[in-house]
Every structure is written in C-alpha cells, then in structure tokens.
Amino acid sequence: KVVGYLCKYVPEEIIYANGALTVRVLGSREPQDVSETHIFGMYCPFCRDCLAQGLQGKYNYLDGLVNALSCIHIRQTYDSWWRNLPLAYHYYMFMPAHVQSRHAQACLVGDMGEFRRSLEEWTGKPITEEGLWRAIQVYDTNRSLLRQLYELRKAPHPPISGAEVMEIVIASQLMDKGEHSRLLAELLQQLPQAGEGVRPAVRLMVLGSENDDTEFLRLVESLDATVVIDDHCCGSRYFWNTVAAADGSANGSPVEALAARYLSRPPCPQKDLVERRRFQHILQLAQDYQVQGVMFTHQKFCDPHEFDFPSLKALLEEQGIPTLMLEFDATLPGGQFRTRLEAFLEMLVLEIV
C-alpha cells in the first residue's frame, strides 16, 4: 500500500509500521487552473498546485491520503482530494496547534492512537509496539544521516551545494526510508571531507513556507553564493529532531515517544503560538552555519509565515544579517528573481569585504 501525506506533522512512522510506503504530495510548479473550481485563487499556490497534481492523475497510485491539522489552505487540498479523487482510505488527524501547552502531549497521544486504530482497520494488519519501535529506528537513522549531511555545510568550504542537499531531503520524503538511508550513508563516505568544497562568496539561509524549488536554489548558487542552511517545511524542519532525542516515552510507549518528537520539532509559525521558540531556533542556526544573508521564500497568501515575517526580519537585521523577501507563485518560474538576487548578493559581498 502507498499512503500520501500533505503536512509533515503526519506521523509517518505509524504508517511505515503498518507496512505501507509513505509519499509526500508535492506540487510541480507548472501553471494550472484545474484546481480553480475546488479551491479559490486566494489560497497559497502550493496547496492548489498539490490538488492539481491529484486532479491530473499524477498520484493515482496512492491508496490512501492522510493530513494532520496545520493550515486551512492545505486542509482544503485534503478536503477536495477525498471528495473528488478515488481513495481507498483517507484520514484527517487533529494535531494540537499549541504544541507549547503542557496538555498537548496527552491529546496527541490520543489522536495518534486513533490514527493507528484506523490504519489497522483499513489494512486488517495490526501495528505492534515492536513494529512502531522499528519504524522509529528506521526514521531516526535517516534523520541522523541527514543531520550529518547538514553538518558538513558548516565548513567554510561546504562539500555539497544547497540545491543538491535539497534534492536529497526531498527524495527522503518520496522513497523508502531504509533505501534512502543506505544511499545517503554511501554518499557521506564518498563526499570530500569538509574543507575541500568551493568557498562561496556568500553563505545564505533560506526561510519560509514550503519550497521544493531546487531550480531556484541552482539559480542562487550560480551567482557565487551557497545556501548552507534552511528552516522550511520540506527542508530541515522535516528531519531536524529524532524521536530518541525528544526522549518522550518515560513509560516505554512508542506512541508517547512519537508524540513528544512531533511536538518538540522546530515549529512552523502556526505551531509557535505564544513563546517565539521558532525565532530562537533560527538565530541558533544562523550562528552555527555562519550565515551572512537570509532569503525569505514565501508562498503567496501564506498567512502563517506572513505573521512571523516582520518580527523575524527585524530580529535577524538586529543581528546584522541582511534579509531578502521573495514571494513565490507556483506559476512564476524562479528565474524572475534573478535581478533582485544579484542586487542582494552584490550588497552582501560589499558588506562582507
């Protein structure tokens, strides 16, 4: 069985422990209007692009589709998908928005339990405790390998470009985790050790909502800059903390451990509702990776990120890190930003010199 998911707060390990392959639904960034009759044009291009892929039959191989509470935009993609496309199984899991609340863990453990029972009912196969621990082990291994890959980019001469790393992180969201870890472990052996890569003129961080546009990253990196770190939805936030590190299962229950991990992940804006934990995490990344400039790559109409943007921009600039805001619309190719990128990088190079 193949199960698609829309938001990365979906606990993939539970699906994996049921023997199914998980695939993240992503857009193709091509102009489309097939989603217009299902989702009005005032919603982010990413959620409409994802629905368009489904309506164009690109995901007909999915047996099921799962979503977790995140934003109303992608919730419409899920709602229109099960209403209009053949699915043997679909499940919407509530996931607390206020992850900082001390009551969130018990609620998420409950919701994950309901999701587990629903999957078992659909497939007729039990999801055992051992199966869950094995799945957690497989996913944590992949996460640790991705963290090792990211570590290499702290070096003054990163041995791998931001675009290549993004390809690898996206691949892990589309293929079997064990297989991905095997290939990634091999790559980590072959990669020249830190210090033998190209010394970039400028070290950049990419922040924002969903952005799997590797074309755009190649454009940036063709202008003598390297994206050394990111904090966005299909980048570092996807794998940053392991279940083990979250250490949430005092009583040995794998679902408790999973809930603690998903609650303590680097949050996206709509899971960062009282204290600004997201901002602290980003400042720490900027320091650890010696970032010299930050690019906000927002999807148009993405209100969760629009709320954080002014305060986060001010905070970064107080730390002496210039920022550039780029608004993405799936139908516009990344190339449109070339001139603004060149101007931003020139300004940065002058500042660094």
Next chain:
Amino acid sequence: MSTLARYETRPLECYRKGKELREGYYQRLYQAREQGKVICAGIANRSSVLPASLEGCEPMECSSHLLTIGSNREMATACVEALEARGYQGDFCAGMRVFLGAMFLNRSPWGEFLKPDLVLQVQYCEPLAKTAQVLSEEMSVPYFCLDLPVIVKENRQDFHTRYFVDQMLEAIEWMERVTGRRFSDEALIEGVKNEWRCLELWARICELNKAIPAPLDQRTLFSLSAPVNMMRHRAEAVTFYKEVYDEIQWRVQNGIAAVATERFRLLHEGLQVLYFNQVMRYPQKYGAVFIGSHFDLALGSAFERREDGSWSVMASLEERGVAMRTREDALKAVADFFLINPTFNGFALSWRAEEVVKVAQDWHAQGVVFHMDRGCQGLTAGAAEARLLLQKAGIPSMVYEASYADPRGFAEVQVLDRLDAFLESVGLKPLG
C-alpha cells in the same frame, strides 16, 4: 401596502434593546479602568465567561471592535495601510489586519486603542492566535492560548474534551496569578448556564427564519446576534433573547415579513462586506431577500449536526441532565459547545459543504451568493466545493470577490452588476 408587496412588515421592537445591550458592553469596558478593573482581551472567542468570572475583570471581545472599524471605510483603510507600513503583507485575514493596524495607530472608533491587561485567546483559525501573539508582544501583556481541537463531532474523543477543559483549568489559575484577583466558580457556573440558555434561544430564533416570509433579513439577524457573541454569560442577554424569540414567533404566526416584497430567498455565504453593507439589501430591488448563512445561523446557536448534515437544536442543559455544580462541570459544558457547534466543527471542513446545501434546503433558500472573501481564509475555505454540491442539488449560486474589512480595491459596480446578472438569471425582474 403597494401592489408589489405581498406581506405586512413592521419595525422590530426588540432591535432597540439589542442596541442598548451593545452600548452597555462598551460602557462597562471604557469605564473598567476608572473602576479599578483589569481588561482581558480575546478575538472572536465568542464566549467571555472565563474572564467575566474573574473578580474585577472586564472581558473585551475584540471582534466587535474590528467590525466597527471595518464598517468605516477611511479608518479601515488607514489601519491596513499602517500595518503594511510595518512590513506586514496585505493579503491575510482583513479583520486581524484592521485590528493590528488600529493597535499600531493607537486608534479605536471611540478614541485611543484600548490596551488590555491580559490576553486570553481561543485558537481555531490560524490568524487568531498569531494576532493575539503580536498584540501581547506589542502591549507587553501576558497571553494564554486556549487551543481548540478542530475536529468534527463524530471524531470527538474524551481526550479532546480533556485537552480543552485542562487548558481552561490552567487558564483560570493563570488569570488569578497574573492579575492577583480571585476567580469565582459561582459566577462561572451561573454564566455558563446563561450562555447555554442564550445559545438555545438564539438557535430557535434562527430556526424561525425558515418561515416564509422570513421574519428577519440577514443584516438584522447579524445585528441581533451581537449579544450572543459578546455577552451571552449575562442574565440580561437571556432576557433579551426571550423577548426576541417571542417577538419573532409572533411575527411568524402573523405572517409579518422582514421584506414586504419577498419573492425569492437567498443565503449570503461568507462574511458581510462591512464598509459596503448595501450588498445585503441590494437584492430587495428584485424582491429577493438574504435570510441567513452557515456562519450567521450557527455561530451563536446550540445547533448539532444530524447524520444527514442538517442541524437540530440541542436540548437544554437541564433536559440533558448535565450536572452544573463544580468548576469542572461548567468547563465541560463550555467545551461541549465548542466541540459540537457547526461553526467550529466547520474549520475541519469535512462537513461544511454538505451543511451549506442543507441550510439552503432547510431554510428554503432558492439561491446562494458566495462572497469570495480575500480577507477571510478561514470561512471562505470549502466554498468552492459547496458550490459544486449546490449545483448537483439544483440550487443556483454565484460568487463575487471582495474583502470583508479591507476596502481597498473594492469594485462596487462590478459586484452589483454580478448580483443583477445572477438575479435576472434566476428569472427575477426589478420590481416596479
């Protein structure tokens, strides 16, 4: 009666009392500081019983403030522009942009922006908790977030109720700690009983609007709903809604119409355009009347969805034998409303489209006008799917694009032209 009129009409007696209640709310709020009270703000929480049960605390339901600013074209424009000057984009929830802009401009319709002492925010739509976050940071006041499980009642489990009740229990301790004032369980229990009485009465009033002719048009229904969304914990709100119910029931029994020329009934889905509310009365030119919507009918009502998507009025607390002796009992009763009500369930989307069709059928609406509200992602979600189901049910619908609180770019002529074209397409002609 002119020959085109079909029904008798009569001014609404209870309308004045509703206005007095609203004025009383603002008086209490603007005198709070002089009386040594603290002000606890929330945006679209709808229930104010928690802050109202803290001794010497006045609840501030910020949505009433942003609705008032939104209906003033110049002020709303100044507010959204002030926010953009601070680096915010101009395309997320217009109500929140108007509210935050007013905060940065230190303005309100009655003078300066009213600075709260604490913020207690129910979270069910992304802009709400994020706006409360910015408000509490700018005003440097403490902020507690009550995260509402966004689920449909079929999937409701005990741990969802527990999650919301436990947060409210913590919020009460937090309010006492940050203000140094005592929370009164007696006030809470009494307040929650009043809330449920208002919710039940308002649901019955909304049901009366199924009558042909409709005793209330949607604009009047929206104004009468203010007390149930601002002060339903107060006894005077219960008295008010008893009077409203009696008057509307009398109107139904005597065939008194909101609009004498009613020939065609419409739903207006999506928030009303605050700064140009002529949209709501424009169809009357054809004898067409807006009589309600999913949001306006469900928001302050004790409605529960049946299997087929239609709504029934929930039995009262007493009839349901709900114990109301302790703080926990009262908070469970509050949680029951939020976890069953179709408006809050609606944010999970799974039933919203079906319910719009059922509302149209049960309230005998022959057409639906959708406001594609760029300024409200929360309630506009699912509208496109609702249109597809309406089409299958043979109910015509149209869409106009605007923003309920950001006047900029509002194409008045285009919107009215689209209404004309739609009303003529369903066979109506402008009346004499």
